[in-house]
Structures are given as structure tokens and as C-alpha cells.
Amino acid sequence: xxxxxxxxxxxxxxMNVHDSEQIAELMKDQGYRVTDDEKRADLVIVNTCSxxxxxxxxxxxxxxxxxxxxxxxxxxxxxVGGCLAQQLGTKFFKKLPYLDLVFGTHNIxxxxxxxxxxxxxxxxxxxxxxxETVPSLGIVTPPSNGNICxxxxxxxxxxxxxxxxxxxxxxxxEESRLPDAIIEEIRCLTDNxxxxxxxxxQNVNSYGKTLPDDVDFSQLLRKIADIxxxxxIRFTTSHPKDLSESLVACFADIDxxxxxxxxxxxxxxxxxxxxxxxxxxxxxxxxxxxxxxKACPEISLSTDIIVGFPGETEKDFQxxxxxxxxxxxxxxxxxxxxxxxxxxxxxxxxxxxEDAKAKRLSILQSLQERHMIASNQACxxxxxxxxxEGYSKNSQADIMGRTGSNKIVNFTGDIEKVGTIVPVKxxxxxxxxxxxxxxxxxxxxxx
Numbered sequence: 001x002x003x004x005x006x007x008x009x010x011x012x013x014x015m016n017v018h019d020s021e022q023i024a025e026l027m028k029d030q031g032y033r034v035t036d037d038e039k040r041a042d043l044v045i046v047n048t049c050s051x052x053x054x055x056x057x058x059x060x061x062x063x064x065x066x067x068x069x070x071x072x073x074x075x076x077x078x079x080v081g082g083c084l085a086q087q088l089g090t091k092f093f094k095k096l097p098y099l100d101l102v103f104g105t106h107n108i109x110x111x112x113x114x115x116x117x118x119x120x121x122x123x124x125x126x127x128x129x130x131x132e133t134v135p136s137l138g139i140v141t142p143p144s145n146g147n148i149c150x151x152x153x154x155x156x157x158x159x160x161x162x163x164x165x166x167x168x169x170x171x172x173x174e175e176s177r178l179p180d181a182i183i184e185e186i187r188c189l190t191d192n193x194x195x196x197x198x199x200x201x202q203n204v205n206s207y208g209k210t211l212p213d214d215v216d217f218s219q220l221l222r223k224i225a226d227i228x229x230x231x232x233i234r235f236t237t238s239h240p241k242d243l244s245e246s247l248v249a250c251f252a253d254i255d256x257x258x259x260x261x262x263x264x265x266x267x268x269x270x271x272x273x274x275x276x277x278x279x280x281x282x283x284x285x286x287x288x289x290x291x292x293x294k295a296c297p298e299i300s301l302s303t304d305i306i307v308g309f310p311g312e313t314e315k316d317f318q319x320x321x322x323x324x325x326x327x328x329x330x331x332x333x334x335x336x337x338x339x340x341x342x343x344x345x346x347x348x349x350x351x352x353x354e355d356a357k358a359k360r361l362s363i364l365q366s367l368q369e370r371h372m373i374a375s376n377q378a379c380x381x382x383x384x385x386x387x388x389e390g391y392s393k394n395s396q397a398d399i400m401g402r403t404g405s406n407k408i409v410n411f412t413g414d415i416e417k418v419g420t421i422v423p424v425k426x427x428x429x430x431x432x433x434x435x436x437x438x439x440x441x442x443x444x445x446x447x
Contacts, residue, residue, distance in 0.1 A: 003031055003033050004030075004031050004032050004033070004042040004043065005032065005033055005034075005035040005037075005040050005041050005042050005043070006024065006027050006033070006034055006035065006041060006042070006043040006044075006045065007034075007035055007036070007037070007038045007040070007041035007043070007044050007045070008020045008023060008024060008034065008044075008047060009038075009044070009045070009046045009047065009062055010047045011046075011047065011048055011049045011055045011058055011059050011062075011082070012047075012048070012049025012051065012055055012082065012083070013049065013051070014151060014198065014200055014236060015151075015153065015156075015200050015201075016047050016049055016082055017151065018141070018153060018200055019047060019081070019082070019105075019108060019136070020045075020047045021141040021151070022108055022139040023045055023047070023081070023108060023111060024141070025139060025140075025141045025142070026108070026109070026111055026112055026139065027111065027112060027115070029112070030112045030116070038066070038069065039069065041076065042075070042076060042077065043076070043077045043079070043115060044066055044069075044076060044077070044078045044079065045079045045080075045081060045111075046059055046062055046063055046066070046078075046079070046080050046081070046082075047081045048081065048082035048083060048084035048085055049082055049083055049084065050082075050083040050084040050087055050166055050340065051083065051165070051166065051167070051340075052338050053338035053339075053340075054335075054338070056084055059080075059084055063078070063080070063096055063099075066078050067096070067098050070098050071098075077101070077115060077118050077119070078098065078099055078100050078101075079100060079101040079102070079111075079114075079115070080092055080099060080101070080102050080103075081102075081103045081104070081108065081111070082105065083105060083166065083167075083170040083171070085102045085104055085128065086104035086105045086106075086128050086170040086171075087166070087169075087341075087342075088102070089102060089104070089126055089128045090102065090126045092126070093124055093126070099124065100118045100124055100125070101114050101115065101124065101125045101126065102125070102126040102127070102128065103126075103127050103128070104127065104128035104129070104130075104170075105134075105170060105172070106128075106129065106130050106131045106134050106136075106172060107127045107128065107129065107136075108136035108139070109135040109136045109139070110127055114127060130172050133175060134156050134157075134172070134175060137153050137156055137175070137177055138177065138181055138185070140188055140189070142188075142189075142192050143189065143192050143193065143194050146390060146418065147194070147390075148193060148194060148195045148196060148387070148388075148389060148419040149194065149195070149196040149198070149387075149389060150189050150194045150197055150198070151197075151198050151200050152182060152185055152186055152189070152197050152198070152199055152200065153177070153199075154176065154177055154182055154199045154200065154201050154204060154207055154220065155174060155175060155176040155177060155201035155202070155203075155204065155206075155207050155210075156175050156201065156202070157171045157172040157173045157174045157175050157202060158171065158173070158174060158202040158203055159173055159174045159203075159206070160203060160239060160277070160279075161277060161344070162266075162276055162277050162278060163275060163276050163277045163343060163344040163345040163348075164266075164276060164306060164309065164337065164340065164343055164345045165340070165343060166340045166341075166342055166343055167202050169342050169343075171202060174202075174203070174206060174210055175210055176201075176207050176209065176210045176211050178211065179211075179213075179215055179219075179220055179223060182199075182220065182224070183223060183224065183227065186224060186227055186230065187227060187229070189229075190227060190229025190230055191229070193419060194229070195229070195231040195232065195387065196231060196232040196233070196234065196387055197224070197230060197233055197234070198233075198236065199220075199224075199233070199235040199236075200235075200236065201235075201237070202237065203237065203238070203239040203242060204217055204236070204238060205217055205238045205239050205242035205243055205244065205247065206239070206242050207220060216244070216246065217244075217247055218244065218246035218247045218249070218250050221235075221247075221254060221257060222250070222254065224256075225254045225255075225256045230256060231256065231387065231421060232256055232257075232258055232387055232404070232421075233254070233256050233257050233258065234258045234260065234406075236262045237262055237264060238261060238262060238263050238264075239264070240263055240264070240265065240278075240280050240284065240285050241278070241279040241280045241284075243263070243288050243292075245291070248291050248292055248295050249295060251292065251295050251296035251299055252295040252296050258404040258405070258406065259296055259298050259299045259300065259404045260299065260300045260301075260302070260330075260404065260405050260406040261292065261299065261300075261301060261302075262301075262302045262303070262304075263288070263289070263301060263302075263303055264303055264304035264305075265285055265303045265304070265305060265323065265327075266278060266304060266305060266306050267305065267306065267309065267312070267316070267320055268282055268316075268319040268320035268321070268322060268323030268324070269282070269312070269315075269316035269320060270282055270319075271311075272309050272311070272312055272316050275309065275311060275345075275348070276306075276309060276345075277344065282323060285323075286323075286326065286327070289301065289327055298405065299405070300330040300331075300406060301329050301330055302329055302330055302331040302332060302333070302406070303327075303329050303332045303333075304332065304333045304334070304335075305320060305324075305332055305333075305334040305335075305364060306334075306335055306336075306337050307320070307334065307336055307337065307357055307360040307361050307364055308336050308337045308352035308356065308357030308360060308361075309337045309345065309352070310337070310345055310348035310349065310350050310351050310352065311348065311349075311350040311352075312337075317360050320364065321363070321364065321367060324364070324368065325367075328374075328375070329368065329371060330371075330372065330375045330405065330406075330407075331368070331372055332368045334361060334364050334365055334368065335361070336357040336358065336361050337352070337357065339351070369431060372432070373429065373430075373431055376429035376430065376431070376433075376434055377429040379403075379426045379429060379434055380426050380427065380428065380429050381425075381426065382425070382426055383424065383425050383426075383439065384403045384407070384409060384423070384425075384426055384434075384436065385403065385404065385421050385422070385423055385424075386401040386402065386403055386409045386411075386421065386422055386423075386424045386436075387401045387402060387419075387420075388400070388401040388417045388419065388421075388422060389401045389402065389418065390415070390418055391415065392410045394410060398410050398412055398413070399411065399412075399413045399414070399417065399418070403434075407433070407434055408434065409424055409426070409433065409435070409436050410433060410435055410436070411424050411435065411436040411437060411438050412437075412438065413438045422438060422439075423439045424436035424437065424438055424439065425437045425439055
């Protein structure tokens, strides 16, 4: 079979990144090799996100570029997957008549069949059916050459119905994978030199609630920690309302569990949290942060924050700033509220003007940058244990890795150290990374 080439453009979160890895693996058996050169592609897949307006706009812009390429190469097949595809279905063909196929979040497993149909008939194809179980959840993606970190989906969907979020409508309701299947996948990955796994789910804290056996997320973490080849475990994302005491205890008890948690707060105002349907108060959130820091004093926290949610006043926004000053997150992802069709908030009154949202976002991000710099500067002079991932993005004279607290460290060293955990003394701090020296001599913590 002659090789053909697939180009995949991914928008959105880590779950979308992993979906794209699964797409590449599925299409490999159909003779398609992944290419980074879009002009070489026989098949283009745009894996979309519709959580926020900006990601949606970028997807449309990218698809517009591919239209011109298809005019020059009519045999090129252009497909759209992900949340935006799930949302629009066949309407996508009216918006963009040059598209060949549309497949939703539950139908990644059908992509080879859909592509063959387009190749054989030239017809446009759409498949956005929701299934009781998502077949693609268990697709194992062997690591790319040299990679030592991998994603593993442990559940999909969400039952929370936050007022701003389209996930329950486009990814479906929660479905947890059986723990034995997850363990088997991770063993397969470690047999292929993976040393760090990141467990994925819209709300990993509620893992196990749809399973017949009595198993929760903390129990799953302990099972994974028993796998010999695993050196580090990470996970995302956690909903604060489901953060259990047993999960908090894992940070104190499990050495392989990285001392970092992404815990989206979204707002520092109880009034706005109630409108968002988040099911916790600011005091609830701060109590859980306190418990995490008592169990694991070195834990780092990151979060998500939305500014300008409908009805957010200047007083509400100031409460978010006050919360940030209390918690001092190590990093955050912050966004202006964008109206998403189908969500409860889309019908709310009192939408905040765009200029006010932009001003609030600027204030918040400036504060977060100061907190990030302070957090990184506190590392200077300390020795961090870094899992080496590969060459630095800045220079192939350096290698890079991450600390257990999820900070990027660049330092001079041998690429042969990829996959090992090494001690690095931090010398300089930047906003988004650290600079260090690999310790090689015995004594004073050198090895």
C-alpha cells in the first residue's frame, strides 16, 4: 500500500491533543503517515474546540486557508472533528461547502470508514451520533520516537452543567473506563519507554461513579503508582466540589504523584459562582486549598478564571482579585467570558461590555504574572528533581524537563538523560521557566 499523508491541526485542551494522537494511530493502518507539511497532505483533519469563541474563530480561519489549498489540489480530503463538528454536524457543509467530512466527539473510531467512503464515492459524509459508550476511549497510542510522557484518557463527558460550558452537550455525559483497561494501557506505554502519564478527563475527581464496581479516583491513582515503569503521574482536570479527602491524602502518600493540581476556581465571587452553577463557595474552595497545602506543603496550584461572566460587577471582580492574592496560584489560564449557544448563561441578562471584560482580564493577568515570577524566584538556589523530556525549545545545546510542581527547567546536559530524573540546581527564574545547572558531583546534593 502506497503511503499517503495526513496533516492534523488541533485546537483546544489536552483531551483534544490526545484525540488527535488517536486519529493518527487509526489512520496509520489505512496507509496514512503524519506530516507537518500541510501542502503535502492527502488528508487534512482539523480537530476543533468550541469551549471558547477564540478557539472557534481560529478553527474557521485555518479551514479558510485549506479551502485555497483544495482549489489547487481537488483530491485533498478535508475533515473536521471535535466539539465544533459535534455542534454543527451537516450545517458545517453549508458554512464551508468544500468540506468532505464531519465527525463528532463519539465517532473518532469511525474515521477510517468515513475517509474510505469519501475516497470511494466523492460524497460528503457526516457522523455525529452519540453512543452509550465511546469506542475510541481505549485506543492506545504508542509514543512518538523519543517521547517519555503520554496522555491516558480515564473518562469522558461531564454531568456538572456549568452555566458557561458546552462540554456536557458536545462530549456527552460522564463515562469512566474500567480500571483494568487503564492499567493495561499504561503497562503497554511503559513497555514503550513512557515514564510519565497524565490522566485525562473533564472531571477526573468523579471517576468511577458510572462503574459497577466500588472504585474512585484515589484508588485508581494508587493502582497506577504500583506499575513499575511509571516514574511520575499527573492528572487534569479537577472540579473543586468533588475534591475528596482521599484524593488530598494521595499527595502526601504517593511519591510518584506530582505535587501539582489544576483546580479551576472560575470566580472569587459567591454570587457569580452560584450563577455559574459551580456548587461550591469561595470559602469551600479556600478550605480545600488549605487541606491540600497541609497535606503537601510543596504542592503547586494552577487554575482557570473567567472574567466578565454575565452580571459580574466591579465588586465581584475585586473578589476574584482578592482570592488570587490569598491563594497566589503558581499559574492560571484566564479568559474573557464568551457566549456559547446552548448553555444556560447564553440566555442570561446583564452581559458585561467587551471593553470592561478586556480591562479586567488585563488587570488579572498582570497580577498573575507577578505571582508567577515570585513563585519561580522562590526556586532559585534550590535543588529540583527534573524528569528530562528532550532538547530545549530555545537551543539544542540544552535539554529540558519539568519539576514535580510542573515548572519547566532548561539546563546543559546530555540528551541521553531523557527519561531519567536528575537533580538540577536552579540559578535563574523567568516568567514561564527556570534555568538551572545539572548536579554531577557527589556531596552537596550532587550525584
